[in-house]
Amino acid sequence: MNIFKRLFSSNTLNEIFTPNTVAKLTYVSRTIIEDDLEKYLSLPGKQIVIYGHSGGGKTTLLRNKLREVEQNFIKTHCESSTSFNDLLLQAFDELNRFYVSEKTTNTEYTISSELKAEFSGISSQLNSSIKESNGEKSVRIIPPQLTPQKLAKFLGEISCVWIIEDFHKVVPEEKKRIADVVKIFIDAANDYAKVKIVCIGAVGTARELIELDNNLNNRVAELFVPLLTDVEIESIVTKGFELLNVNIDKDLKEKIVYYSNNLASLTHQICYDLCFHSNIKRLRFFPKKLNSGSFRVAVNSYVRKNSDTFTKIYDSIVCQKYGWNVLKTFEHLEKESLSFDEIKNNIPTSKRPTDEELINYLEQVGSAEYKEVIRLDRNSRKYSISSPFFRAFLKMKFALEQSEQKEINNKKNKKRHHKFSIDTPHMFEHKFILNDEFLTTYNQVLENIIMNEIKIKRKIIIPKDNKKDEKI
Known part of the structure; x- marks a missing residue:
């Protein structure tokens, strides 16, 4: 890195490796997907569904593209308990920065005085609330004026896109209401060219939305964002460590790529942990070298961080007679999906269940009780680990178990050869x-x-x- 950049740059670790926020300094461009996204953003009336595995970079890709094309946007977030009214209120609250604070994201806009007055009137009504019988929780009443049509008008006036994150989490009844609003925004494009909804969700989200209303079939663009390739993951690692003026050896880089399981957010987390535990908090004036010996710290950190969720699932599976072998098969064969025979044949003969027992067990592990960790594709009849984060956890967990077993074996060998004897050697040994x-x-x-x-x-x-x- 140029010496002047090192002198005047103020980049910190949490700005370079960002596991929980949108990546900027280490963003890796994905040309084909970005071109499609820009095309759909510029096409009036075209609504967009971006879907893919969690941690695959969907939000980062969208936010970077919106910033690049200087597009205003508001963002709302879904949970399993989120109703459409909740989303409507969230969206209206997000508009405050445009209508009250008058802070633009990028695109310039002009709001008529009449619309500002209407917005202020609705805001004042939203300040009222009713108390439930327990006297603890307050619920805001949605004024009759705050309709999806009115929201589309407010967004259209400021040329704004509405992002609905984690669309897949809401219950089917609320998804149907969102699908109805998508149609309203399609019609609103006749008056406001840039207004549109972008839904972000998990795999299968686009299909769900289209199935709710066939009229959306040609009006919604389905944009699949796959997990990053090994080359793209390596690019994140290279960019980040160069910005910190840290050198890493080839072996360490390969380990980061392998254990990240092609997840951008996990790559950022591993790199962040490596730097943090090596006391690298910002750009270094003098270069520092990291080798693969420091990698186990990052792995242990990730496994500990997920101990309350993934470890419970893992322990509940491996306590079964052949549960460990089922999970190990996915990690060992390095394939995205496995057939029933592949799973069965990798279970030792002494533990191997009947076909019926194994089918029932795989169904059980695919239930809500086990967080649906193993998923069956009804078309291909193949099984896969549903969460790439859990798959990454398995890689690390098995690697740690293997390392711990090696340490145990080494201790046994040393004990067998009297390496830990408290007697001095000359008490039993005489030199001739x-x-x-x-x-x-x-x-x-x-x-x-x-x-x-x-x-x-x-x-x-x-x-x-x-x-x-x-x-x-």
Whole structure:
């Protein structure tokens, strides 16, 4: 990195590696998907559904493109308990920065005084609330004037896009209401060219929305965002460490790519943990070297962070007779999906269940009780790990288990060879050295033994001779 950049740059670790927020400094362009997104954003009336696995970079891709084309936007978020009225209120609240604070995202706009007055009137009515019987929770009443049509007008006046994140989480009844609003926004494009809804959700979200209303079939663009490739993940790693003036060896980079499981957010998390535990908090003036020896810290950190969720699922599965083997098969074969026979044949014969038992078990692991961790594709009849985050967890968990087993075996070997004995070696070991000193000592000892034997023989022989003389 240029010395002047190191002198004047103020980039910090949490600005470079951002596991929980939109990546900017380390954003990796995905040309084909971005071109499609820009095309649909510029097409009046075309609503958009962006779908793919969580952590695959959907929000980052959208936010970077909106910033690039200087497009105003508001953002609302869905939970399982979110109703359409909640989304309507969230969206209206988000409009405050445009209508009250008059802060633009990018695109310039002009709001008529009449519309501002109407917005202020609705805002004042929203400040009223009713108390539930417990007296603790307050619920805002939605004024009759605040309709989806009125919201579309408010958004249209400021050339704004409405982003609905995690659309897949809401219940079917509320999804149907969202589908109805999508049609309203299609019609609103006749008066406001840039107004539109962008839904972000998990795999299958686009299909769900279209199935709710067939009239949306040609009016909604379905944009699938796949997980990043190994090359794209490596690019994130390279960019980030260069911005910190940190060098990493090839082995460490390969490990980050492998254990990230092609998830952008997990790549950022691993790199963040590596730097944090190495006390790298901002751009370094002098370069620092990181090697693969520091990688286990990051892995342990991720496993600990997910101990309350993934570890419980993992433990509940492996406590079954062949549960560990089922999970290990996915990790060992390195395939996205497996057939029933592939799973069965990788279970040891001594543990192997019948077909019926294994089918029932896989259905059980695919239930809500196990967070639907194993999913069956009804068309291909193949099984897959539903969450790429859980799959990444499995990679790390098995690697740690293997490492721990190696340490246990090493300790056993050392114990077997008396490596941990509290006795000093010389108590049991004698070194034999053949030299002049040894030979001299040996001859003296040997001479003493011979002389002692001669003396003993003389004492025995002489008395016997004396007794013979007496008899004569």
